[in-house]
Amino acid sequence: MSARYYIGVCSLHLPLFTALINVLLQAIEMNAIAVPSSNCYVFDNSSHIIDFSSWVGQPFEYEGKDSDLVVRFCKDVENRSQMGYVDFGRFDKFNSFVSGSGHANFVQDYYYGDLTSCEQSHDKLGRTALVNVICGSCLNGQCKGGLGCICNITYESNCRVIVDLAIPCANQGPRVFKGFTVGFHPRSWEIVYNGLTQLGFEKPHRAFSFSTEQTSVALYMTAIASLSSSIQKPIIQVYPENGLEVKVSGSGATGSYPTTLSPSMLMIDWRCYVVRDIPYEVNVTIPVADYEPISFFLTKMCEKRQDVQGDSTKGWATFGILSCIFIVVASLFCCGGFVYKARVQGQRGIDALPGMALLSACLETVTGAGPSYPRAEGINSGLVSEASWDHPPSSSNSQRTWTPTDKNYGSI
Structure with missing residues (x-):
């Protein structure tokens, strides 16, 4: 009975013990190789650091x-x-x-x-x-x-x-990837210099935190060309995990090999979703083959919530797409109506455009003017009045005397 109980307790605590070991190993891997507190340190022939x-x-x-x-x-x-x-x-x-x-x-x-x-x-x-x-x-x-x-x-x-x-020399420290730098400019090394993480970035510091308004940070990495192929893709860890969205891009994020002549860029885009008084911690770890990984911390203040990039232009993008669709549909409608009226109804010119009759009626209604076409009665009456004196009087009306009209059209 006791043996079974002991085995059950051991099987219960084994997963917890394994999880604890993983957490400890992860914490060890996240430790940055910080620059010593003084300049009294040296690298031995195998690139291990010895701090004096x-x-x-x-x-x-x-x-x-x-x-x-x-x-x-x-x-x-x-x-x-x-x-x-x-x-x-x-x-x-x-x-x-x-x-x-x-x-x-x-x-x-x-x-x-x-x-x-x-x-x-x-x-x-x-x-x-x-x-x-x-x-x-x-x-x-x-x-x-x-x-x-x-x-x-x-x-x-x-x-x-x-x-x-x-x-009596001190024990060897970790093996440092010398010649590797990380900075905010292509030729600077504010974060990592000669493989050592500089003070202020070896652990989270509130004084070195980035402001809420700074939504992106560009990091430039350089390394000795002969050893640059040992650099692997960076690993990003955020604490706490929820509340800050972090995205990485650039040549450094895809595993591009940096050199002193062509630095690789690591873009970090971060957005605040949960307001927090304490800065968010972003640990960047760059594994290096046969060397200790390069690790440093960036901290981000979240004093207010930030909208997702692109929300402000999303409405304009939708409006632009709908406008394009409307223009295409209207063009097809006009072309189809023009061809139909020209081929089937036999209309020509502006009259063949769709909607011209409705537009003309609207304009006449607004201006209050009548139809611009002359009436048939007026045309005929003018022709009759002008041609009535050309005919000679009939015999039945021979007794009538002809009197000229008041208008003078010349002598006949």
């Missing part, structure tokens, strides 16, 4: 005979002595932090140090430093464990120093 943001400013000191060299990780390199500090370069967002080769896993460049006696050195950048980052311990076995140490320093000149720094 927690190491910013961490000091590593190397004691020398006359001076000490201090490396403040992702910040600057200093030479400290009794004479004071000498800056050998600073690290900022324009400095390079790239993967290395040989004994160095990564390489950092520090520029714009002190200019004293180094005004013309290294492209007029002042004192500079090159830091070779070694993951693990030094080759000579120094500084095992802990936060690491400086293994060796080499002064190429008074203006440049090379430092070997050993630290």
Whole structure:
């Protein structure tokens, strides 16, 4: 009895457990690879991102005979002595932090140090430093464990120093599709830059929401041509599902491969049907073969309901179609009536047009004028009066005297 009850409970909870796993996997897939909070990150040789943001400013000191060299990780390199500090370069967002080769896993460049006696050195950048980052311990076995140490320093000149720094490197992050950008213009990258989702779009932000009046957004995608064929069709997810209608179009929606010379466009048309105080969340996920998917969030405010596009012109379209039908039918009717009256009734000219008799009657009624055709009596009377004097008087009327009429028609 208890065994059957246990099996029944397990079979009941199995679908719920499966649904929960699917939801968790979906949530993991929707997470965007956001740009780190600092510029102290690097891509290894396999395009995996390694974030060193927690190491910013961490000091590593190397004691020398006359001076000490201090490396403040992702910040600057200093030479400290009794004479004071000498800056050998600073690290900022324009400095390079790239993967290395040989004994160095990564390489950092520090520029714009002190200019004293180094005004013309290294492209007029002042004192500079090159830091070779070694993951693990030094080759000579120094500084095992802990936060690491400086293994060796080499002064190429008074203006440049090379430092070997050993630290325990962080674990590899997701594999990033470098060279991929998404922006609001063909040559911009406000949303995604170098495969990393920029701050403001890595998760829903009310401050970055689009207004209700903006019914469409155009996104331009570019990628390295050699890897653009790995990009797949985007996936759109809306939360909540009801209340905001989202439609995508453009070359980016059909799976067109974007390049730096020919960006693909992804058009997002959205309409508000349910008013909501909290913005709607639209998650755009672009799968990439052999890489983590590109994911970012767009938010849309719905302060009022929006009509469906085309409702305002639907009435005019109907009117235009009916007008065309009426014109075609009227033309066929006129042509048919004209042919019938001309062939059957023998009418010619304007009289053969259908409706001319009715139009003429209406015009006569409005103007109040009678028929414009002369009456037969008038025509005959004129002919009789003009021709009556041409006939000579008969013999029976010979006694009558002929008197000319008052009108003068000339001498006969």
